[in-house]
Amino acid sequence: MTAIADTPADGSALRATCGGLEFRNPVLTASGTFGYGQEFEALLSLRGLGGLVTKGISPKPRFGNPPPRICETAAGMLNSIGLENVGVEAFARDKLPFLRSCGTRVLVNFFGTTFDEYVDCGARLAELDGVDGLEMNVSCPNIQAGGIEFGRDPTVLRDLVRACRAVISKPLWVKLTPNTSDIVALARACADSGADAVSIINTITGMAIDVRTRRPKIATVFGGLSGPAIKPVALRMVYQVHRAKIPIAICGIGGIQDGTDAIEFLLAGASCVQVGTQNFVDPASVERIIREIEDYCRVQGVTDVRELVGALATGQ
Amino acid sequence: MRYFDARVIENRSLGGGYFVLRLGGCEPLVGSRPGQFVMLRGDWGRDPLLPRPLSLLAVTQEGRADLLAKVVGKGTALMERSPSGSRISVLGPLGNSFPVPSADVTDLLVAGGVGLPPLFMQAEASARVGLASSCEMLYGGRTSRDLVLLGEMRSLGIALRLATEDGSLGRRGRVTDELEARLEHWLGVAASRRLRIMACGPRAMLWAVGRIAQSCNIECYLSLEEQMACGIGVCLGCAVAAQEKPYLYVCKDGPVFPAAEVMAHAPGASTGASAGGAR
Numbered sequence: 001m002t003a004i005a006d007t008p009a010d011g012s013a014l015r016a017t018c019g020g021l022e023f024r025n026p027v028l029t030a031s032g033t034f035g036y037g038q039e040f041e042a043l044l045s046l047r048g049l050g051g052l053v054t055k056g057i058s059p060k061p062r063f064g065n066p067p068p069r070i071c072e073t074a075a076g077m078l079n080s081i082g083l084e085n086v087g088v089e090a091f092a093r094d095k096l097p098f099l100r101s102c103g104t105r106v107l108v109n110f111f112g113t114t115f116d117e118y119v120d121c122g123a124r125l126a127e128l129d130g131v132d133g134l135e136m137n138v139s140c141p142n143i144q145a146g147g148i149e150f151g152r153d154p155t156v157l158r159d160l161v162r163a164c165r166a167v168i169s170k171p172l173w174v175k176l177t178p179n180t181s182d183i184v185a186l187a188r189a190c191a192d193s194g195a196d197a198v199s200i201i202n203t204i205t206g207m208a209i210d211v212r213t214r215r216p217k218i219a220t221v222f223g224g225l226s227g228p229a230i231k232p233v234a235l236r237m238v239y240q241v242h243r244a245k246i247p248i249a250i251c252g253i254g255g256i257q258d259g260t261d262a263i264e265f266l267l268a269g270a271s272c273v274q275v276g277t278q279n280f281v282d283p284a285s286v287e288r289i290i291r292e293i294e295d296y297c298r299v300q301g302v303t304d305v306r307e308l309v310g311a312l313a314t315g316q
Numbered sequence: 317m318r319y320f321d322a323r324v325i326e327n328r329s330l331g332g333g334y335f336v337l338r339l340g341g342c343e344p345l346v347g348s349r350p351g352q353f354v355m356l357r358g359d360w361g362r363d364p365l366l367p368r369p370l371s372l373l374a375v376t377q378e379g380r381a382d383l384l385a386k387v388v389g390k391g392t393a394l395m396e397r398s399p400s401g402s403r404i405s406v407l408g409p410l411g412n413s414f415p416v417p418s419a420d421v422t423d424l425l426v427a428g429g430v431g432l433p434p435l436f437m438q439a440e441a442s443a444r445v446g447l448a449s450s451c452e453m454l455y456g457g458r459t460s461r462d463l464v465l466l467g468e469m470r471s472l473g474i475a476l477r478l479a480t481e482d483g484s485l486g487r488r489g490r491v492t493d494e495l496e497a498r499l500e501h502w503l504g505v506a507a508s509r510r511l512r513i514m515a516c517g518p519r520a521m522l523w524a525v526g527r528i529a530q531s532c533n534i535e536c537y538l539s540l541e542e543q544m545a546c547g548i549g550v551c552l553g554c555a556v557a558a559q560e561k562p563y564l565y566v567c568k569d570g571p572v573f574p575a576a577e578v579m580a581h582a583p584g585a586s587t588g589a590s591a592g593g594a595r
Contacts, residue, residue: 034550040548063562064563067542067563068553070551070553077545079545227365279546279550283546
């Protein structure tokens with residue numbers, strides 16, 4: 001254990017780089033699980049985070065889906081919130097001033113229901129001071145194409161990302177849906193159209209039934225599954241994209257509960273990670289996860305967490 | 317609102333699946349108001365995953381918190397089996413509260429089953445300021461086994477009126493039948509007396525209480541329960557259809573709502589599990 005002395009004590013070993021941004025450490029909070037940051041101010045030090053990703057923002061406010069919107073499942077939860085948010089102008093006016101002062105990197109998740117909405121919303125957000133980068137949510141129904149999600153078809157995705165890239169000079173990440181037979185094709189479409197990173201994965205479509213009432217447990221029947229139940233799927237998809245050597249950075253998301261989970265994602269090829277549902281389970285867990293990564297680095301003699309990215313040993 | 321670790325110091329079974337969990341180390345909850353709730357989670361591993369929302373039953377000045385729950389699912393089953401000394405993480409106090417007791421108002425507290433805790437705490441708050449006589453507890457359940465903590469309530473000195481659906485204790489029928497009877501009494505003997513209704517219980521009961529209050533034009537507050545993941549307005553899971561805007565949130569706008577705010581879509585609304593308790 002002589003390695004202990006080799007790890008910088010100032011925390012600089014945890015510095016991470018992903019998709020055109022540098023982070024204090026590789027742990028961000030995922031969209032939809034951390035509000036607009038302020039909600040967690042009393043519970044942990046936002047300054048200690050690698051970064052935070054806001055609730056998804058659309059051009060106009062959205063009121064979301066009818067209840068019930070969530071239910072718990074084995075080691076996970078289903079949600080169908082309906083992309084409820086305050087809209088881009090209220091975000092800029094009411095939410096951004098706090099985020100600007102909170103001392104951490106801020107990525108703003110955004111979406112639209114048409115190409116034009118994506119482009120307009122992305123362009124508006126990109127010009128705002130305090131927005132370090134953007135993350136596109138492409139798991140939104142395309143109302144001009146019969147409600148099929150933008151992010152399921154690599155061709156549509158390529159065109160959409162290209163259109164946004166043209167008006168967004170800040171780092172642009174794309175959060176990919178796992179509800180696909182070919183995650184690599186989706187990641188490639190993002191790389192081809194100039195995105196800086198892909199966030200892998202969004203929630204997996206699922207459902208749950210109340211046998212007593214014989215009704216679906218959430219009003220929209222289907223919802224997005226998150227939590228530790230989805231971690232093996234997320235990890236597999238991160239690794240598939242990494243292994244395909246597509247020239248794009250990966251941010252790993254899916255069921256991360258502790259430092260070990262986070263390091264698994266780094267080893268599979270993610271340059272940083274996002275913690276989502278775990279913020280509900282234990283609202284202070286991000287601080288612990290960061291500490292656990294630090295402990296791992298100390299014990300393993302890792303002086304730069306970036307060494308771990310894609311360092312999975314395979315074969316004999 | 318704080319996030320901290322507490323310890324189980326006593327876990328008392330009341331029969332019928334009901335139990336009172338007494339937690340020590342809850343100094344951050346001192347000063348909590350009737351209606352407020354906490355998110356609780358033990359060292360349960362990954363299943364169940366989410367913390368459970370539970371209304372506070374009592375909090376002492378010394379930082380001891382009591383919670384009443386009924387076993388209805390995995391989370392409450394694990395809580396019921398939590399031995400003394402076990403660690404429970406607590407986020408709270410959360411949400412808003414019932415109106416404070418007042419000498420010129422008679423409060424009719426309507427509790428259904430495991431919806432008792434916030435009303436028990438409200439009754440205690442009335443008794444503490446010498447207003448036990450201007451507060452009545454109407455408490456209903458399916459059977460006598462669903463009516464708990466009766467001795468504790470009697471010792472507060474408040475009027476206690478019971479109803480069970482099977483008639484095994486108190487009036488045979490629903491607690492809303494008892495409410496109608498008491499309103500008839502109050503509106504008869506003291507028509508000028510200001511009345512207020514506060515209720516917590518199954519959703520169908522709350523809508524019935526709300527309709528009765530509306531028909532008599534009486535101020536009414538309902539404490540709602542909904543599935544929630546975070547308790548702090550982040551997951552947006554606990555939406556309830558509202559009057560002024562499309563949705564309100566049980567965790568941050570409630571759990572206590574003026575009935576008119578949430579009654580807009582009440583008829584035909586879901587008859588969810590009992591309020592105040594966890595799943």
